[in-house]
Amino acid sequence: MIIIKQTRFLSLALLLAVPFMATQVQASADSLSGVTAVNVASSVSAANTFNRNLKKDKVRNAAPPEDGIHDPANDSTHVLQPPLEAFEGFPPSDFGNYVDWVKTLDDGIIQPRWDRKDPTEEPFVMDLDIVRPVKASVPDVVFPHRQHTMWLACSNCHPAIFIPQQQANQINMSAILLGQKCGVCHGKVSFPITTKSCKKCHSKPKPADWEPPLSEATLKNPWR
Template identity: 65%
Template sequence: MSARIQGGGSWLILAALALASGGALADGKAVFDKTCAACHTAGLLGAPKLGDGEAWAPRIKTGVEKLYASAINGKPPNMPAKGGASDLSDGDAKAAVDYMVAAAQKPPAKAEAKPSAPAPTAPVAATPAPPTTAEVNAFNRLLKPPSKRNLPPPEDGIHDPANDGTHILQPPLTAFDPLPRSTAGNRVNWVQALDGARIGPRWDLKDPAAAPVVMDLNIVREVKGSMPDVVYPHKQHTAWLDCSNCHPAIFVPQKGANQISMAAILLGQKCGVCHGKVAFPVSECRACHSKKKDFLPAKTAQQGGG
């Protein structure tokens, strides 16, 4: 058997093999890595970590059926149904639970232990090392150290250093210097920069006179639990974006018609299509969760992470 756990495309082969031979655990790992790892690797929002026997023991005691139900239907306030991936089948969600339960019941594998390829008949011989947090969160820039921010174009991993044009581009730090600062992302407060006319982006490449249709409409999304409610402002978005950037592909234009969750956002869907990539990152909880609740819920202790 030539399939090896090396990341990338080989998982597909492995998952296919495992499925064919009933190896649900290997399949469960693929589901976990794609949909559950965002929270269950680092313990985000109080999620029990993969391989953390202590955190899982009391949950496993409640019975695996209960855990399946939590995975499929969610567990308020922070565990979303199917980890936010509504297209996941019940079987896949259960396979991911089986994988997590198995990982919690094994002694943690040494980091340098070689992940051996599970034979189709005896899936998952060794506990595969959970993906590092850097991999999981790379997309939302939460963990970038100051020395890695706003690198000059030849070093940013986006532009080709072998191309002469790369070297004549203005380095971001020079370009950003006169702009209002923020504490996250690329450290520029773009909303203020635009409001204060410090920048004047052209709305249309061909028509220099074209201007955006700015719509001032706030949508408040009530959040269960103790987090403040989310205020989604159309004004600041339509100053940059066209209605069709969001409607209807990302959001149906009807208040409350869209299911939005932190899980989806962290996985790069809904607000996460932009936030963490081209707009301020998910670490800025208060920028979105900006509306205080009228009352304090009795249970405030449940908000573990953040």
């Protein structure tokens, strides 16, 4: 009888303890879940979040307080002219801020001041195209100095961004999208890299007899 009573007592104690233990386990699980979520969130790389090349604006040419760039808490931000008002009547484009700035310049609609203090100073325009062959089947890249030097001094790019020497600059799309080389300006203050703007740079078609270049390993292969 004593053994039976002790067994019943232990069974009753276990039944009463199980809900409490389950509650503690669930609380611990919830706590660990929160910690795990925080750890996962903090481990996600945000390397490209700064890059406006990869983002699509929700509103086309939003006003400065709403563009995500200017500080809306600054009273001076609200004094800035809205882009839609400033760009009215400019030749349109299909990407970026939807203005064809080269045509705007060529048509004389805008005349950028070359010197901040001297409005009579004339720009040093360099009419020189640099062709960069591309190994892939896409058209080769043409860099036009004229359109850039109409409102930029040479020192904006040389030598910090581009070394003015043949074959001295390694450029690829990854670097551009990460804000390097051409991406220092394009995607920030000039047209972004999108599927609509590829032909702005890749503008020289391959010759009719063009063939993909063979790799070094293929050239050394005696059995080919």
